[in-house]
Amino acid sequence: MSAQLKSPAIERHTIAVLVDNEAGVLARVIGLFSGRGYNIESLTVAEVDHAARTSRVTIVTSGTPQVIEQIEAQLGRLVAVHRVHNWTTAAPGIEREMALVKVVGTGEKRVEAMRLGEIFRCHIVDTTLTSFVFEITGAPSKIDQFVELMRPLGLVDVSRTGVAAIARGPEAM
C-alpha cells in the first residue's frame, strides 16, 4: 500500500545543477525555489566551461525527502538545465566553502582570535593594529564553528561563498 506524502523529517541536501549560461537562467532556478516555497540555505553559481557556455549552480536546501525529490524533478524540468545531481543522496562528494571573517579587537582577545585562526588553518589576508581578516576554507560546518568562536572575540563581518561540491574518485557529475 502506498503511503501518502506526510513525513516530517527535514533533511539538508546539496544539489548541483549544470545549466546553460544564458540570460536569466539563475532567475529561473531561484524563481522555482521561491515560487514553489522551497528553501535555499546557500547558493553558488559561476561559469564552469566557457566554450560550452555552461554554469554550475550549487544549492544547499532543506526539506522532507518528498520535497527534495520534487526539487530535483522540478529543476530537471527547466529547459536550460543539462543535469541535476544530488550530492547528499548519491555517493557523498566533497563539499567546501570559503569565508572571509573580520575580527576587531586588541589585547587578549586579539591573540586568542589569531591562535584559533591557526588551529582552523585560516590565512590572514588583511591586518591592521586592531583588526584581522581571516580567510577560511572547509566544510560549511567548520566555518559555522569558526564564526561562532569569533563572535565573543570581536567578530564584525562575515562573507561566505556558499558551497561548492564535487565527487570523490574519477567520476564527474
Place this chain on the structure above:
Amino acid sequence: MDKDGKALTGAPTGAIELSGAEMVIRALKDQGVTHIFGYPGGAVLPIYDALFQSEGIVHVLVRHEQGAVHAAEGYARSTGKPGVVLVTSGPGATNAVTGLTDALMDSIPLVVLTGQVATHLIGNDAFQECDTVGITRPCTKHNWLVKDVNELSRTLHEAFQIATTGRPGPVVVDIPKDVQFKKGPYVSPEAVRHRTYRPRTEPDLAAIVKAIDMMAHAKKPVFYTGGGIVNAGPDASRLLRELVEVTGFPITSTLMGLGCFPASDPHWLGMLGMHGTYEANNAMHDADLIVCLGARFDDRVTGAIEKFAPHAKKIHLDIDASQINKNVRVDLPIVADAAKALKEMLHFWKTQKRKADAAALKSWWAEIDGWRAKKSLAFRNSKTLIKPQHAIQRLYALTKDKDVYITTEVGQHQMWAAQHFHFDKPNRWMTSGGLGTMGYGLPAAVGVQIAHPDSLVIDIAGEASVQMTMQEMSTAVQYDLPIKIFILNNEYMGMVRQWQQLLHGGRYSHSYSEALPDFVKLAEAYGAVGLRASTPDELDAKIEEMIAVKRPVLFDCRVDPKENCYPMIPSGAAHNEMILSDAEEEATQVSDEGKMLV
C-alpha cells in the same frame, strides 16, 4: 552537427537575409502556422507590416490580449496544433499573462510573440516597457528575450519545439523593435536542435511489464485518466479504448480528460473529483489498483490527501517526471508519452496472454453498479423554472448528433456541463481546468470556431464569467464566427454562492450578479443575435433556433438561481464522503482545516 547543436547556431552559408519582422512571418509559415491571434501596438508594428505584405497567415484581431491567448488555447486544444499569439510590449504583454498561466496549468502548446522596446532602451522605463521575460518566467514553459537578430529564427523554431513536445505548454518570445528591423540570416526549422531540451517519451519496458502484471492481478482496478491522454493525440484515445476493452476495467477521468474515452461506453464511470460522480469517486476510494494515465493527482481530484484511495496500489503514467510522487506517492511510475506507453501496455498484455481476474471484476462491477444506482447526477426537475442541469441535458440532446465543440467559463455551469454534456471524442471539450479562469470560454470558442468554421461551437457560460471577456463578441461578429454563447443565467456567481451557503453561514457577500445587462439587447448592440428562454416550455424551441442561426448568438437561459451543484466532496473530505443534495449539505459540518482549502 555536433551533439549539442553548437555548429547550428552560426549562420549557414547561403542563408537568406531577412529582417527580424520578416523572419517572424517566415518562421511561422515554416512551422505550418495558418492562423494567429493578436493585437497591434508600437512595439510590433514592423511585424504587423510584414504580415500585411505577406500571404498565407490569417490574423484574427481580438479585443483584448487575454482574449487572444484564450482563443489560441481553444484553437490548440481543438486541433492539437500550437496556438500562436502576437501582442505588443508593456500592456499587451501583461494582458496576456492570465492566458499564459491558464495554458501552463492546462499544458496547452502556445507560442506567444511579444514586442519589446528597442534593445538600447531596455531597463530605462521606456514607454510601454515592461520586463516581459521576468513577468512571464513563472507562467511559461520557457521564454526568451531575443536581443540579436542572428538568434531570432533559431529561437522561434526552438519555441515551437518546446511548446509542442514533452509536456506541452506556452512559451514567450520577446522581440525588441530594433531587432524586428535589423537584417540577419534566416535558419529553417530542420537546422535547429536545442542544446539541452530532450523530453523523454519512450517508456521503460520493464515498468510496462510490471504494470500489466499488477493489472492482471488486480481485484478492484480503475483507470484514472486525464488531459495527458488528450494531449498525446487521437492515437492515445484509441489505444485507451482498446485497453479498456481487453481488460474490462472501469474508467473515470478528470475534468481535463473528458472525451479521451467515450462517455457512451458502459465502462465509463463519469468524471471523478469534487463534483464527480458517486460511482467514480467510490471506485477510486475502494480500488486496490489505480492506473493513472496522464493525470496528476490534483487536489480537486483527490479530496483529502490523507484519506485518498487508502487501499490502492498506484501506477502513474506521466510525460512529466516532476508529477510523479508530487501529491501522492505511487508504487510504479512510468515517465513516457501516453500513446507510446499505452501501445506497449497493449502489446505486452496481448503477447503475454494476460487476463484480468474475471471473478473479482464481476463482483467489483456489482459494487460499482450499486453506487451507480444512487444516480448521483439526478436532480429534481421543475415545470416552472428551468433547472440548469435540465438546460444542459436539453442542449446535449439537441446537439449530440452534430459536429459539436464545447467550451466553458468557470463556475457551477462548468461543472454541470462536465456532468451532463457527454463526449465521445477527444479535443471536443475546452475548459479552464487548472487555473479556473472566468472569461476563458468565449474567446476560446472564437479560437475553436476559427479552426473549425463549419462546426457547432458552444460556450456554456455563466452570466458573471462571460462579462469578463464579453468584448470578444465583437471579434466573433467581425470574422463571421457563429459561436453560441449559452449563458446559464442564475443571477449569481453561483459557485461562490454555493460555498457561502456551505461554509459561511449563508452570508452571500458580493456574489449576487447585480445590474446585469440585457443580454439580448447586448447581442444586438454587437450585431449578433440575442435569444432568451425563461421557462422549460420554450427551452427546446429556443435552442433549436440558436442552432439554426448561422451567426454569433448570446443565449440568455434564465435558470433557477438557487440550484446547487451536486454531488460534491466538501473540502477536507474523502471520496466516500460525498454529499448528494441540499438536504445532506445542511447536515454536513466542514472541518476548520477543510474551510482553509480553496
